[in-house]
Amino acid sequence: SAVISQKPSRDICQRGTSLTIQCQVDSQVTMMFWYRQQPGQSLTLIATANQGSEATYESGFVIDKFPISRPNLTFSTLTVSNMSPEDSSIYLCSVGERGYTFGSGTRLTVV
Amino acid sequence: GQNIDQPTEMTATEGAIVQINCTYQTSGFNGLFWYQQHAGEAPTFLSYNVLDGLEEKGRFSSFLSRSKGYSYLLLKELQMKDSASYLCAVGLENDMRFGAGTRLTVKP
Numbered sequence: 001s002a003v004i005s006q007k008p009s010r011d012i013c014q015r016g017t018s019l020t021i022q023c024q025v026d027s028q029v030t031m032m033f034w035y036r037q038q039p040g041q042s043l044t045l046i047a048t049a050n051q052g053s054e055a056t057y058e059s060g061f062v063i064d065k066f067p068i069s070r071p072n073l074t075f076s077t078l079t080v081s082n083m084s085p086e087d088s089s090i091y092l093c094s095v096g097e098r099g100y101t102f103g104s105g106t107r108l109t110v111v
Numbered sequence: 112g113q114n115i116d117q118p119t120e121m122t123a124t125e126g127a128i129v130q131i132n133c134t135y136q137t138s139g140f141n142g143l144f145w146y147q148q149h150a151g152e153a154p155t156f157l158s159y160n161v162l163d164g165l166e167e168k169g170r171f172s173s174f175l176s177r178s179k180g181y182s183y184l185l186l187k188e189l190q191m192k193d194s195a196s197y198l199c200a201v202g203l204e205n206d207m208r209f210g211a212g213t214r215l216t217v218k219p
Contacts, residue, residue: 001156033206042198043154043209092153100144100200100207102153 002027002095006103013083013110020079021106023093028073031096034066037105038089046091049076083110113137115210117199122216123189131184131213133199141202143175143182148196148212157197158184189217 003026013019023032031050035043046066047055055068069077080087088110093103114136123129135143142161146154160166160175160182172185186193194217199210 031205042212043200045206045208048206096205100202101156105153107151 002029002101004093004095004101004103006093006106008106009104010107011109013108015084015110017083018079018081019083019108020077021091021093022077023075023103025074025095029095030073032070032076033094033096033100034068034076034078035092035094035102036089037092043092046078080108083108085110113201113203113208115199115201115208117197117210117213119211120214120216122218123186125189125191125217125219127189128185128187129189129215131186131197131199131215133182133184133210135180135182135199135201135210137201137203137208139203140177141204143173144200144202144207145171145173145182145184146198146200148198150195154198186215191217191219193217 005024007022033048034046036046037043045058046061047057047068049055049068049070051070051073065081067079091106094100117133142159144159145157147157148154158173160173163175163177165174170187175182196212196214198212200207
């Protein structure tokens, strides 16, 4: 199965700033997914990123807040924009294959 | 909408067997996944069922009944390291939906 390198692993950010999270996959994949996991909760899908097209966002998530790039078949970024304390979560990328593989996650704390 | 239900918490004793149930009602179905997630870590894949029946993998087994919208994860010979959250997830056409997870505590 694919191996995903996600960074940063954690960050503490000031409110109002933005953070970009990167995921690098060791093989070409068509679809990449971005999830959020708020404290004590399960995973919620933010958006699906396909190479060469705009990301598809789930209800409650918008491109202005969570812009996504997918420049090629092995890489994607998620930006959390204009952060507030409510954005404090773990953010995870995953690739779309059987046994969906997850990156190691980014633990974001907004102060 | 998509509904995936599993118990919030369970407790079991080291060496025992525990069964974690999951029921689902989704607009599509492309397999049932179980993940293990230790605190502060990313989920790790445990099992995948797309056909009815039992899939066994070492101490872990997973069962699926598509007609009943039901799955369970069976953990045998529990070890302390099995204390974790267990996430049930349904594969859809282009993504995956997760249950809220079951936090399992294994006691000596």
